[in-house]
Amino acid sequence: MQQTQLIRSSTFLWALAVAGSFALFVVALFAFIYWKLDAYLVARSDRMITTQIHFVAELPPARRVSAIADHLAQDSRGVQYAGLFDAAGKRLAGNIDRLPRELGLDGAAQGVQLDLLEKPTAHGPVVRVVGSRLEDGDVLVMGRNVDETREISSVVGQALALGLLPAFSLCLLAGAWLSLRAQRRVEEVNQRVQRIVAGELRERLPEGGTDDPFARLARIVNGMLDEMETMINALAGVGNDIAHDLRTPLTRVRLALERGRTHAATLEQLQDVADKAIAGIDQSLAIVTALLRLTEIENNRRMAGFGDVALGEILREVCDVYDPIAEDKHVGLGVVTECNVQVWGDRDLLFEAVANLVDNAIKFTPSGGRVDLALQAEDETALVRVSDTGPGISEQEREAVLRRFYRSDKMRNTPGVGLGLSLVAAIVKLHGFRLIIGPAPGGRIEILAWTGSAGRPIARRSRALLHAEAGQMG
């Protein structure tokens, strides 16, 4: 199994292909060299024997026999052949036994099988021969052994064996090693991922010290895992918060019902108990509704409801709705919109966000104070500011207020679900805007919106923002 996997792995197959083509190339190269060398040697032999036959033919007939003998005597390696035959084909001199029948006597070199006087080897050597009929009718034959090419070919073969085979095996080995290494890393990653899937959220992929693509990929995945862990932990925290916050009203309901069941004597008393129970259940439902709304906004990636929204109009409308509330609480409520700015967004959601901010501001501003709404515009940005004369949000609380259900201790007795600011944060995030919480004393929350064409591509969920949010959530 392991072996077939190894052979099938693409790394190994690539190595095999490279090694194969390398071998083919080298063999072709050697073949070319051999062929060229052979041709060169033959041509050289041909020139040599042609020169020699001219030399001997030019000699007076009487000296030819001794010249041939001399010539053969000088050849210590035994690669030269010569023969002088009379017109009848009878040998007069030289080491060639018989005149080869197929030899043309026109002075051109030919490859011919020679019958020699002494037969040193089993097979007749490959010989280049040139023959010439002399003017006295004799036939002169000169030849040269070109068996050297065979030696060359054996040398070439040895070179191939010595060079090519190790190279080829090395290639294969490297391929096998690389693919094994990749497989091992994949297997390791797989095991870690399985652990993560099984719920071990702390697990990370091995990054290694190197900077190879694998390590880089691991780093990227680890970055993603970091973010997901933060998010999952935040969600788990939310689950706890929901449970705790739902418990309070439900406990009240339970106590009221339990006491009412045993103690209510009259119909009015029972109705009173029922009213209390309904109020408690309504409060629980309000929490559930607000949560669902938050999830709805956070999950809403579609920009179906988006269009051009006049921020000034929204501010004036919110002011209009909350004016009587503020008046009842003796809190001044004012709005300053110095310009008419349009942003790309969902009108209803932006209204909800601003309404939530104003709602909060009025709630936490003591009687006699002020809440002010302002809209400012600059180049590509618009700033919606809701400021009040209340206690504001302290440095330590700044991140916590965006968490779901967070209510600072001093607000514990204030009615509300505690989801208001997280809702605002979710809406702001959906639009790609920024939520800025100003320093205490005095509450100041700003929404920084992008106007003009810069605001259109909402996909600007920059990493910096994401990290900031993760930090706030954690």
Add this chain to the structure above:
Amino acid sequence: MTRILLIEDDTETAEAILAELGDRGFEVQWAGNGVEGLARARASSPDAMIVDRMLPGVDGLTVIEVLRKEQVRTPVLVLSALGAVNDRVRGLRMGGDDYLTKPFALIELVARIEALLRRPSDSRETILHVGPLELDLIERTARRGERRLDLLPREFRLLEYMMRRSDQLLTRAMLLEEVWNYKFVPATTNLIDVHMGRLRHKVDGSGETQLIHNVRGSGFVLRSR
């Protein structure tokens, strides 16, 4: 007698609705699934329908769609556990006239059914009359008898809505949706009460008969008498 068809698969919910509507003098038929509901709607042509969105077999929205294609214009109140804005928009687009998210208060259901049954008559009227109240929609003036009422624009809008639906119970949720065009529940729960208090202060002067009534725990009524 007003006849209402309820299509709802949950028996307990259906029984509670049946009992409440029965107490209020409606004649209610009940169908437990979409196919039966469709058959009953065709056979008995009720005055209004309450349709649960999630039904076994044929779902509620399909029932409404089929009926609307058959030119049945019976007002329909859609009940649903899906409360997201998109779900709501879809429910209304498929032919529902109003949308109520579960869980709901029975009084809210009754108020909405009554509102559906008594749709504001002629919206081309330019002067509305309810008891001693008179509202001129063109001049943007309001008077009670001889006394001129000095109303802010939002108060004018609220009074207009109430005068078109006089003697009907208007719940806070209805007012939020219809008058303030709210798509969400505001954090300040008494938002409507404060606005209504302002309006009532102007409409019902001292010594005059009270016209705007607070129905405890549910909403408001503008009484013509």
